[in-house]
Amino acid sequence: MLLSRFGVVSFIVRKWGHGTQRSIFHPGLHVQVCRSQSAGSSGDTAQHSGDQGERKYRDSVLLPKTDFPMKLSGQKLLDREIEIQKLCGFSELYAWQRDRKAKKEFCLHDGPPYANGDPHVGHALNKILKDIRNRFEVLRGRHVHYVPGWDCHGLPIELKALGDLAVEGLTPLQIRQKAREFAEGAVSRQRAAFQRWGVMADWTHCYYTFDGRYEARQLEVFQEMHSKGLIYRDYKPVFWSPSSRTALAEAELEYNAQHTSRAVYATFPVKTPPPKLASAAEDWSSAAVLVWTTQPWTLPANQAVCFMPNTQYSLVRRADSSQLLLVATECISRLTASLGVQLDAVSTFSGSELEGGVCRHPTMPGKEVPLLAANHVTMGKGTGLVHTAPAHGMEDFGVASHFNLPVECLVDEEAKFTELAGPELHGQEVLGQGTDTVISMLGAAGALVKEEDCVHSYPYDWRARRPVIILPSKQWFINTASLKDKAKEALQKVRVVPESARGSLLAMLDRRTYWCISRQRSWGVPIPVFYHKETGEPLINRHTVSHVATLFAEKGSDCWWELSLDSLLPPQVLKKSKAGPVTDYERGEDVLDIWFDSGVTWAAVLPESDPRADVYVEGKDQLGGWFQSSLLTSVAVRNKAPYRSLVVHGFVLSEKGEKMSKSLGNVVDPTVVINGGKDLSVSPPYGADVLRWWVAESNVFSEVLIGPTALSSAQESIHKLRNTLRFLLGNLHGFDPRTQAVDPRQMHYVDQYLLHLLREFGMKVSDAYSEFDVSRVVRLLQAFISRDLSSFYFSIIKDRLYCDSEDSPGRRSCQTALEEILDGVTRAVAPILPHLAEEVYRHAPGHEDGETLFHSGWIKSSSVWTKPGLQEAVEGACAIRDSFLSSIPGRNAVEYELTIAIEPGLLFELMESLQEEPTSTCSQLTELMMASRTNLLSALPQDLPSDALTSRGSFLINLEGGGIREESAYSVAAVPCPLSRCPRCRRYTAEVPECLCPRCKSVLGGPN
Template identity: 80%
Template structure:
């Protein structure tokens, strides 16, 4: 036989008709109707008994599926069953078990800490389930998973929620901290309980918390290492300041409101001294004003300069309706003419570099002059090409002031109001409201207001209070990210990013951050371990002071910063090593660390000391400028490497309409309601945890992830379809023990071997998909395998053999062996996604001891011997012939036909001959694949075909050994209505007379009696 002759040949085959061969098949073989356990047609409809009284006579001799595995679980039964599975299968012990077992490799997924400021939501579900799917896959693969859940516990939002309407009035720092801790602990308890209910695998008694003393001590050690390298410093410079919450903010704590409306102005700064280089061309100009545009008129009193772009062209222009002259960028003239509603005529054009040495009169402060200065941040996208510069209120402005040694004068307090320095007209006015109006009035009174307009633009808001922020200078602690950025970009190139498109955003966010303000003026956080000299205000901070404070935090927690006397925090031996004076000369600092620094150092506090680098971080896209970046910068600062080998960046959970979820819109989906149901079960039925997990797995997590009734109902429907397939498999494995009754693959029917080959392909593709965090592809592969390879193809073919062959026959045991492998492979393949269903199936599956659990028994087991040379060609060649046969009898029952197949001698004939050795058969493997009454295999079609014969021709390409063996073989098929009768037991057209059993069924029934 050919399969034996070419057993050593490696090959590929050009597949023919794989889609069509698995299409709907008309076949009278018995199928399993789960709801009634009776004879049914292949479409699943219950077959009607014929008029022959013998119809039900042989029913007991047919081996129909039997299983106690329920077809559906709904309502409270579903919830009870999931909780029962969690208990019986030791969900709470799995993490500890796998940590204790021996494993060659470890897989570390470092958990980004969710914020402990509220109830669990679907964003948590998306994130935690996505992580758990990967962790469970790694456990099944035999790796030792390192996954420690954690919570971000400090920060202003928790402080504000904890205090509610009490505010901080009259409360000490320790009282505020106590209330904040209690609030955070309550939120953590609720979130932890939800995560456990979702089936998240972890040691929930050993999580990490950023308010834990040991965590805080590790954080201070990182702080000290960075400070020792000069990367952390104190300075007086502009920061984002939130007047609504009275604290400095980092870039990551901002939200940009694209609909913010500002009162923008075009203001004239009269030239007090013309640039020397323009002396020769300025004769006759008279009075010239530099025209600037700003969306923040309140900053004009703090103006110290006007900046220009040296390489651009500038013009002095004249307004057609008067003799007023303005200095503007040449390329902005046309736009300005339109905006101002004036025709602007160019008088003279020159290079920006020629503006050097020019001096302007300040428009609102009589007698004050400001210089014209070159700057790289000037752009031509908007405005006039000349930028009003207030070093106290802008990052770029501050850089100019540093370079040219300008004054950084601030006239705004922490409440966002003008101070006395601004003068009596502005004093105590809010800069963003009445202060802006007053400044505009002052410009108008001075004749400097050229135009006012409403400007809708993107403006930074405090991420918690949702109120606009301002930029003001403040004495704060900073990380010099400018010196870290190049190294951070370099190590980021070695990090795998999924999706790859997120890498550009990571790099862009790094570029935007020139420094990072890490001090906050709050009580609930890790105190910055610094002492200030009472007279000089000089900070005392070094490795001796920080290490001592870290030890105290590790032992007592950071509350001791406020609880302990200064002598405990700053003992004599530390003062001596620091070469400082007496303890009475100092006072403790009151600022706390930014929570992004808190969470950003988690790699140092949580990951294993041997190599504190995770295989992957998995978080939402908002962490591109948050935790991903703070972790990267702190790790690069201390260790010159990234804390992660890979990043997975997922989207946000949104409503089914794609809208952001909000209580006001009424579109919030509560994961607790998804699992347990709402007040009205008809509106919000209980779906259980696996439906929530399926929703996560099925979604394209790299974009926005929609959730709502349609998505959840679809998930439940798909799980129920999967249950039915698994139930069919379990039902047909009743009484089968693979440990003693399995058939060796080389002795199996070819179609059975072929399914093992397809199962191996499926398992390899599924494994690849899990490795790529693509559980959506896993589900698509699963559904395709079930629908195409199993339901429409294999199950249709094997039902006759499975139900009607002798129980212990080779053909039936061959089939059951494959069904058990399929059941095992499919169950394991979906286990990371649906752990409750997978363990439930495993409890009913044959071949293992009672009490064993799936997650302790490994990944899909396949064998390379399942891919036998010539196997694909034999089965797929037969399928190509069957496609031709079925196309010749559209809408008719294939089982009512005798089929003659004619193939010229050669490889293809030998392949078909291996499926049917005798010329004509009603029970060969070839007949089974054709699903016909009987099949005849010849070298050519007979000449005396009956007149009602239907013929078709076709060809099949055999391609072996990479094309070395290649044969395109022609074939012909002739279908003739069979002369045989329908057997009352198996319902195949294989009986000699209508009231007699076919030979096979006679033998089986005879043996039974």
């Protein structure tokens, strides 16, 4: 036989005629049969309900039978999920898999959610996505290292904890106690939600950034970086939040694209012309440098005006006056339109020729402002000349450092002008009345050319949702500029999914020249530094930090305020530090940035043997946050990234693609999704598996939408899957795979073929899970069920399942395949729907009481299932069948007798392996054709009836990797079957009307 003759086989099919059209079989047909206890083996059961001859054989038909519920909803669904979690040991699964023997470890490091509120759908997307991968790894036999944690410090927690309390009246310890209580409450609520979602973890051993041992490890990393000179204290501009009264890092900003600033065009009169241009004919005494700024309040702190040396500049004359203005040449036309006045170029020169020029400050009498070359000047907006206030700009500060300019700050931490700004400005808020006053001062000095509103992107405090300003301050910094190259090199070895996110990560890394890590708050990890009372010099070294870290590990960081100074700085530490008496010092009051808190989780949580995770999985906002802070601290200490892979998912939006907000009323609460809302008709209880399916079927690498439509669709998808699983369970009633399974080599070819498809399905699903492409798992699952099972296999096997004798080899062969399919599909979906999978597993045959699916491994398959020639035999038959079916649209195939004609060759041998005799009503070929009788010949008979329906096609066989190729033509003739309809199986296989066919007669054991 051909099936045993050939070795490695590949298959290529070329569509001929009407092609392969398996979808003509209704995917839901098997569900209808499963529902009805009076259904026959094929056809419409209701159509024949009145046939007395058929009714008496109903009880002899082996219809599906199972107590697995067709549908669970409402409270029954919720109760069942909770019951499954208890019966199947969801809470013990993590510990069990850690204790078993395993050759490989899989470490997914949990980025800590913020402990500042209730669980939300963003948490659901993130935690469920992680859990799906972890459960897959457990099933395939790996040790999963996954320790959930929480980010517990920071300003939002402090503010929420304090509420309307008067902060001025509370000590740091009182503030910390209230913040801790608030964070613990949020952690408790979030943890309960994560457990209800079925997230696998040891929930009694999580990590918390306010835990003393964690804080001690954090200080150890801090000290290692400080000893390398990467952490230092300096006076330089930082983002300052007036509303929160603290410095902020870049990662703590969000940019409001609709912010409106009062922009001005202002002039700086030229006092000393540039030496290279002084001899020109132009009268520089009437010239002024024109600048544009969106922050007029910074003008009193101006120390210079910068130009681009390699750009052309011009003196232009205003058509409405004799005033000369210095602007970039390429900006003239834009300025003409913006100012509404004609500007005529008088002379043009290169920017480098402006060097040495000096201007007068427009509002500060007697103050001189130099013209300086700088490469940060751009021509996209403004005049091509940039007002420079080193106290209020990062690039401005760089110019001041290069040219040794003073960094003069006239603004305090409340964002109000100080006395140094003069009596006219003193006490005014810079973003309010202060801006008004500066603009008025410009007008009074004749320096205001134009005022306008400018809508642009502006940094906001991401927690307070209020604008920030830039102020110089003595803060603690990490020198990220010196780490960038190492970080980029480490990232080259990291896999990023999707790869497009790598560019954003690198861009954000490039923008960060230094990282301000000190915060002026109480709720956080204290920076372990002491300051000399007279000189202000910091005392910090490995001796002082090591001692404080030991105290934190024992007592927690509250001891920074609880213990006396001589306990924090004992004599032996002072001696090793070569410092003076303890009375010369005072403890610092700043705490560490929470991004540093969470950025060192790799050191505090990951295995000490190799503190590097296989993967970090977080939202795209972490490209500038946790992903980056973890990378920088790890590279600083160990010269390598803390992760081998990064998976970056999108944000959750409403179904309309809008950001969720209470004001819009589009917030989706995951707790309501699971348990239902106040009005169950509007917000029904969906259970945890629907939430998990929503995550799985979403394209998580873009923005993820959620709402009633998405949830209802997820519920419907699970119902369809559930009914498929119920059909499989129903047809396995009474079957024990341990004793009744058929050897794969003895199974019907179509059953073997499904095992072959199941093996391919399992491999594709494994690949998709491994790549975090869970939506592909869902698509593969749905395609396998609808195309390969419902539309193809289930339609073919029902006659054999229902009408053969219970223990016939053909039926047992089918049940063997069905059991493998049930097992494979259940395992494939288990990481996504653990509640449903465990429920199915408890109903499936062949398991001992107390067994659970997640203890039993991944999809099982065998290379035996890929039998040489098998795919060609079944696919060839399907091509022939599709040609036949396309010739009888709307008719029942069982009404026909087929004659298949194939010239001698490979295709004929393949079909002969499915039907050895020339004519048969019960061959595997007849079953595949879904007809009542099939004739296999080398040529069509000459005496075909006139009503014969004929069709032709061609099938290309490719064997042994292309070593054997043969294209075979075939012809099919269909005629109404001359036999009678059997009242039991309803196929036209009975020799006498109203009598049983030979097969049914044999099953019932006697005459009809």
